[in-house]
Amino acid sequence: MQDKYYNMKFGTKAIHAGQEPDPTTGAVMTPIYQTSTYWQKSPGEHKGFEYSRGTNPTRKALEDCLAALENARYGLAFSSGMGATDAVMKLLQPGDEVITGSDLYGGSFRMFSKIFSNYGIKFHYINFANAGDITPLINDKTKLIWIETPTNPTMQIVDIEAVAAIAKAHNVLLAVDNTFASPYLQNPIDLGADIVMHSATKYLGGHSDVVMGALMLSDEALYKRLWFIYNACGATPGPMDSFLVLRGIKTLHLRMKAHCENGREIARFLKTLPAVDKIHWPGFEDHPNHAIAKRQMRDFGGMISFTLKGADLKRTFEVASRFKVFTLAESLGGVESLVNHPVSMTHASIPKEARDAVGVTDNLLRLSVGVEDIEDLLEDLKQALS
Numbered sequence: 001m002q003d004k005y006y007n008m009k010f011g012t013k014a015i016h017a018g019q020e021p022d023p024t025t026g027a028v029m030t031p032i033y034q035t036s037t038y039w040q041k042s043p044g045e046h047k048g049f050e051y052s053r054g055t056n057p058t059r060k061a062l063e064d065c066l067a068a069l070e071n072a073r074y075g076l077a078f079s080s081g082m083g084a085t086d087a088v089m090k091l092l093q094p095g096d097e098v099i100t101g102s103d104l105y106g107g108s109f110r111m112f113s114k115i116f117s118n119y120g121i122k123f124h125y126i127n128f129a130n131a132g133d134i135t136p137l138i139n140d141k142t143k144l145i146w147i148e149t150p151t152n153p154t155m156q157i158v159d160i161e162a163v164a165a166i167a168k169a170h171n172v173l174l175a176v177d178n179t180f181a182s183p184y185l186q187n188p189i190d191l192g193a194d195i196v197m198h199s200a201t202k203y204l205g206g207h208s209d210v211v212m213g214a215l216m217l218s219d220e221a222l223y224k225r226l227w228f229i230y231n232a233c234g235a236t237p238g239p240m241d242s243f244l245v246l247r248g249i250k251t252l253h254l255r256m257k258a259h260c261e262n263g264r265e266i267a268r269f270l271k272t273l274p275a276v277d278k279i280h281w282p283g284f285e286d287h288p289n290h291a292i293a294k295r296q297m298r299d300f301g302g303m304i305s306f307t308l309k310g311a312d313l314k315r316t317f318e319v320a321s322r323f324k325v326f327t328l329a330e331s332l333g334g335v336e337s338l339v340n341h342p343v344s345m346t347h348a349s350i351p352k353e354a355r356d357a358v359g360v361t362d363n364l365l366r367l368s369v370g371v372e373d374i375e376d377l378l379e380d381l382k383q384a385l386s
C-alpha cells in the first residue's frame with residue numbers, strides 16, 4: 001500500500017509505486033498473473049490471494065500505484081469508469097439524496113437518471129459555479145456530492161476545496177471525477193475530497209487500448225465498504241488490462257506535459273481563426289473560473305472545446321469529417337489527437353434541453369489534444385476550419 005516510493009515525486013511514483021522486481025524470477029516488470037485462482041496449502045493458508053475477482057497480484061500493483069498518484073492510502077481498479085461510479089452509488093440506500101453537476105459526463109448522467117433514480121435515490125443537478133449554492137440543498141438525507149472538474153465538455157472549473165469544506169461541515173461524502181485533469185494536474189484528496197474517481201481508459205491508460213476505472217481514497221472504513229461492493233458485485237478488471245494501465249502510467253508525467261504544451265498552442269491558435277466562436281479552455285485569463293483553475297491545477301491540460309461561428313448541425317458535421325490528423329472518435333486522453341461532436345456522440349444520452357442549458361450546442365466540437373508534433377496539428381486545424 002505505502003511503499004518506499006510513496007513520498008517521492010510524481011514521475012518516480014508513476015514509474016515505481018506498487019512495483020518491486022517479481023520475487024520468484026526477478027522480472028523487473030510486474031508479470032501478468034493470468035490466473036483466476038490460487039493454491040492453498042491448507043484451507044485458508046495462502047499468500048493473500050484466493051480468487052481473482054477479489055484480488056490479483058497484477059491488479060494489486062496497479063492499485064497501489066494509483067493510490068500513490070492521488071496521495072491516497074487505497075486504490076481500487078474497476079473494469080470501467082462507469083463500474084467505479086456504480087460502486088460508489090451502491091454505498092447509498094433508497095431515500096438518500098445526491099447533489100451533482102448539471103454538466104456531467106453523459107454516461108454518469110445516464111446512470112444517475114435512468115438506473116439509480118429507479119432505486120429511490122434522488123439527484124439534484126446544479127451548476128457549481130458558486131459552491132455556496134449547494135448549502136440550501138443539503139438536508140439529513142444528503143449523503144453524497146458528486147462533482148467533475150474540469151467539466152465535460154464545456155471545461156467549467158469547480159472549486160474542490162470550497163465544496164469539500166461544505167461537504168465536511170454537513171458530514172456528506174465528496175467524490176470527484178478527476179478523469180479530465182488526471183492525477184498529474186490535480187489531486188482532489190489533498191483538497192479535502194473523500195473519493196477520487198478516474199476513467200483510467202483516458203489519460204491513465206493513455207494509449208486508447210484499454211477500458212478501465214479506478215477509485216482512490218484514504219479512509220479505511222470507507223475503503224472496506226467499497227472493497228466489499230467491488231468483490232460482491234464483481235466489476236473488477238483482468239490482469240492483462242491491469243498490466244496495460246500500469247505500463248501506460250509509467251509515462252503519464254511525460255505525456256501530460258506534452259498534452260498541456262500542445263493544448264496551450266492550440267487554444268491560442270483557435271483564437272485567431274475566424275470560423276471559431278467561443279473557446280472553452282481554463283488557461284485563458286478571461287475563462288470564468290481561471291483563478292480557481294490556476295490555484296487547484298498544475299497546468300490546464302489538453303482538453304479544449306469550441307463552437308463554430310453560425311454553423312448548423314450539417315455544417316458542423318462537415319467540419320468534423322474534414323480532419324486528417326485528428327481522428328473523429330469518442331473518448332480522450334490518448335497519445336493521438338481526437339475530435340468529438342458531443343451532441344451526436346458522447347452526450348447523445350442527455351436530453352436536448354438539458355444540453356442546450358449548459359452550452360452543449362449543435363455547433364460544439366471537443367478536442368482531445370494528443371502528443372503529435374504541434375505543426376501538424378495546427379496545419380490540420382487550419383485546413384479543417386478554413
Ligand SMILES: *Cc1c(COP(=O)(O)O)cnc(C)c1O
Nearest residue numbers: 080081082105152179199201212
Ligand atoms: C469516459 C469517462 C467516464 C466513464 O468512463 P469509462 O471508462 O468509459 O466507463 C466518466 N467520466 C468521464 C469524465 C469520462 O470522460
